[in-house]
Amino acid sequence: MNLSNNPSDNILTVNELLTIEDDPDLLRYRFSFDDILMWPYIRHRFLLSAQIPSLKFAIPPQKLRLLPRIVFPYIYHSIAHNPYSGAKTQDIIFFSSGVVNIRNSVSSCYENRLYDHFAGEYPEQTMLIEDSDQFQYHRPRNYRSVKYHDLIDIISWFVCNSTPTPSRDQQTIHAFVAYLQKAFTYPLPPGTWDMLRAKLHTAAKRLAFLHQAYAFLFKRLCPKVLFIEGGCYGMRSHIIKWAKELGIATAEVQHGLISKNHIDYNYSPAIIKNGYRSYLPDYFLVNGKYWANTVSLPADMVIIGNPYITETVRAMQSPENKHPHSSVLFISGGYQPNVVCNLVLGFYQHSGPTFTCRLRPHPMERSVADTRYRSLLDRGIALENGNLYHAMSQADYIVALEASTVLFEALAIGKKVFVLNRPEVSYYLDEPVFATFNDAEDLVEKLASGNSMSVDPDYFFHPDWKNAYRGFIDRVVYHKNAATATSRRS
Numbered sequence: 001m002n003l004s005n006n007p008s009d010n011i012l013t014v015n016e017l018l019t020i021e022d023d024p025d026l027l028r029y030r031f032s033f034d035d036i037l038m039w040p041y042i043r044h045r046f047l048l049s050a051q052i053p054s055l056k057f058a059i060p061p062q063k064l065r066l067l068p069r070i071v072f073p074y075i076y077h078s079i080a081h082n083p084y085s086g087a088k089t090q091d092i093i094f095f096s097s098g099v100v101n102i103r104n105s106v107s108s109c110y111e112n113r114l115y116d117h118f119a120g121e122y123p124e125q126t127m128l129i130e131d132s133d134q135f136q137y138h139r140p141r142n143y144r145s146v147k148y149h150d151l152i153d154i155i156s157w158f159v160c161n162s163t164p165t166p167s168r169d170q171q172t173i174h175a176f177v178a179y180l181q182k183a184f185t186y187p188l189p190p191g192t193w194d195m196l197r198a199k200l201h202t203a204a205k206r207l208a209f210l211h212q213a214y215a216f217l218f219k220r221l222c223p224k225v226l227f228i229e230g231g232c233y234g235m236r237s238h239i240i241k242w243a244k245e246l247g248i249a250t251a252e253v254q255h256g257l258i259s260k261n262h263i264d265y266n267y268s269p270a271i272i273k274n275g276y277r278s279y280l281p282d283y284f285l286v287n288g289k290y291w292a293n294t295v296s297l298p299a300d301m302v303i304i305g306n307p308y309i310t311e312t313v314r315a316m317q318s319p320e321n322k323h324p325h326s327s328v329l330f331i332s333g334g335y336q337p338n339v340v341c342n343l344v345l346g347f348y349q350h351s352g353p354t355f356t357c358r359l360r361p362h363p364m365e366r367s368v369a370d371t372r373y374r375s376l377l378d379r380g381i382a383l384e385n386g387n388l389y390h391a392m393s394q395a396d397y398i399v400a401l402e403a404s405t406v407l408f409e410a411l412a413i414g415k416k417v418f419v420l421n422r423p424e425v426s427y428y429l430d431e432p433v434f435a436t437f438n439d440a441e442d443l444v445e446k447l448a449s450g451n452s453m454s455v456d457p458d459y460f461f462h463p464d465w466k467n468a469y470r471g472f473i474d475r476v477v478y479h480k481n482a483a484t485a486t487s488r489r490s
Contacts (some may be wrong), residue, residue: 007451011054011427012186013259014093020184021268027275029176032168033207036241038176040234041203041278042196046180049192049261055335055424066135074135074150081137082151082417083129091477093127094118094227095149095239098133099363100255101141102387110144110285111137114229114255118469119306127221129258130210132366152213160205173197202247207230207238224477228320232297233264237279238435244278249476253304257405258286259294259428265295272298274460283476287408294430302472305465312389313412329384329395329446333402334362336424337372340401343420346378346440355447360384360391360406389413397447408460409416416452418443420482 006376029038096117101110112119112128119126120143128146130137137148165173177197218425226243228236231252240250257267265284267276277298286292292301320326328347332340344359351357359376361369361383369383377383384391388406392398398410401420410417411433421436435452437443462468474480 002105011052011423013427014047014266016184016265017050018265018266018268020180021271023183024270024274025052025179026183026271027203029172029179030205031172031204032166033204034211034241036207036238037274037279038172038200038203038238039358042199043234044264045199046192046196047183047186050184050186050197051263052189053187055427070135074132074137076256077137077139078132078148078150081146081148083127083147083217084220085147085148089125089222090145091222092119092127092227092473093221093225094126094128094229095236096128096130098136098138100229101130101133101138103138104142104302105387105390107142109140109142111142113308113452114253115227117145117465118227118253119145121466121469122473143301152210155213156206156209156411159209160202163205163214165201165204169201173204174201176200196228210238211242214239218243218246218248223248225251225473227251227253227285229253229255230264231281234279240281241278244282247415249283250281251285251298252281252478253285254287254291254306257403257428258291259403259430260294260296261427262295265297267296267298269296283472285472287405288458288462290431290460297400302468304463304468304472305462307465307469309409309412309461310463311467313414316389316393316413320357327395328397328399329391330357331355331398331400331402331404331406332359332361332365333400333404334365335402341373341375343440343443344381345379348379348381350441350444351447354444355397358382358384358391358395360388371435399443401425409436411455411458414457416450418446418452 027037029037031038062308095110096115099113101112103109104111110129116126119128123143123145126145128143128182129149129154130146132148132150177193177200180196181193203490223243226248228239228250229252230236231240231250243250260266269278280297281299283297283302284297284299285302287306287309289303289306291305330340330344330347333481340359347355348357359373359381361373365372366385369385373381373383389407389409392406392410392413392415395415398407398415398417400407400484402418403419403425407417407419417434419429419434419436419440425436433453433455435446437446
């Protein structure tokens with residue numbers, strides 16, 4: 001199979017990229033340990049790298065300084081709160097990132113906006129196993145049954161750096177990369193092939209230890225269902241594979257924007273027929289009806305809702321949350337800072353004193369936001385890094401240049417949403433949901449007119465999340481006949 005270069009400047013669709021998965025030879029390349037497929041470990045970065053040239057992404061560098069005040073608490077909590085310590089049987093386990101923890105303004109404790117509400121429905125049977133957020137843990141926590149995953153990563157890092165890649169894996173990695181270079185001829189950014197080789201070598205050296213680590217963890221905790229954040233991305237496909245082999249159900253909760261062109265939630269039918277299903281979650285829990293038909297996964301789609309959004313919106317519906325008008329909050333998607341700066345500055349110049357504006361950087365660019373958006377700060381345009389929902393509640397209009405779940409969340413809060421009319425946006429949106437504008441002048445005119453699209457928030461966020469989640473757990477974990485969790489086989 002040979003994929004030709006795209007001669008035009010059109011954005012590559014996922015269907016174009018996924019033709020590489022139609023070739024059964026893709027699944028011939030496996031690690032020597034446990035005969036595990038190599039493709040899951042590089043799929044995300046490989047396909048994302050192929051999208052970068054046509055989408056003109058600028059992935060922000062991660063700015064991190066490991067100071068003693070960060071290192072010592074990190075090591076202490078990684079050891080003291082490792083997932084094996086004080087372990088007891090837990091029916092439900094959530095593997096979570098750390099970046100989704102936000103501070104509650106009332107309790108001053110942190111809460112996991114994706115999973116704490118779900119965990120609170122079965123607090124005695126649920127454990128959260130979280131990653132650190134750039135080597136820091138957000139504490140104290142509202143939910144108490146929280147352990148940290150990093151000790152496993154730390155040990156596997158030492159194993160990786162003290163172990164050579166098995167000779168058989170070295171040969172297979174070399175052959176796999178050569179196969180991909182021949183089969184896939186869309187342009188890739190410089191350094192991509194070296195990066196992919198490094199990822200494969202790292203996985204080859206870690207898999208044996210990771211198998212021992214998770215086998216021991218599953219034996220101690222005896223889970224009945226695992227929720228794995230980003231489970232469809234592939235980097236933790238070994239957890240899914242080994243859990244399934246033990247009869248443990250696997251699931252992923254929607255944590256962001258998904259669409260027909262999201263590389264991680266769309267797979268070629270051919271690769272699924274060739275045995276890839278064992279590397280993907282059994283269930284995919286989506287926010288609402290809108291999302292259930294936007295992706296192509298071999299999983300049960302379960303409409304579950306988004307408790308954090310639903311409960312936040314309910315709390316906002318009170319008189320004391322009213323705010324002055326003519327405030328605009330611009331939302332950055334994190335990938336195109338130059339476009340963001342040009343639009344915000346253009347709006348600032350054309351709107352005059354009619355509107356006040358702020359910019360909300362994407363979480364992944366916060367460490368470099370002051371540098372990226374210096375031209376805005378120099379003109380007095382503030383960066384909003386606090387609680388997202390509080391920031392949106394203080395704005396009358398939400399404006400974005402890139403597709404994001406934040407836009408849908410703004411609709412749920414009752415805000416008027418406007419999105420820049422450009423191919424990069426329609427690429428990720430499956431239906432025309434938001435009012436659009438063409439440039440800064442057009443945006444000023446449309447905001448002044450007050451016109452925007454009217455949609456039902458319940459279409460995007462199922463409101464009865466409690467019954468939906470309890471129905472799912474009753475059916476999957478406790479094997480009760482529950483009709484409240486709406487599902488379908490993709």
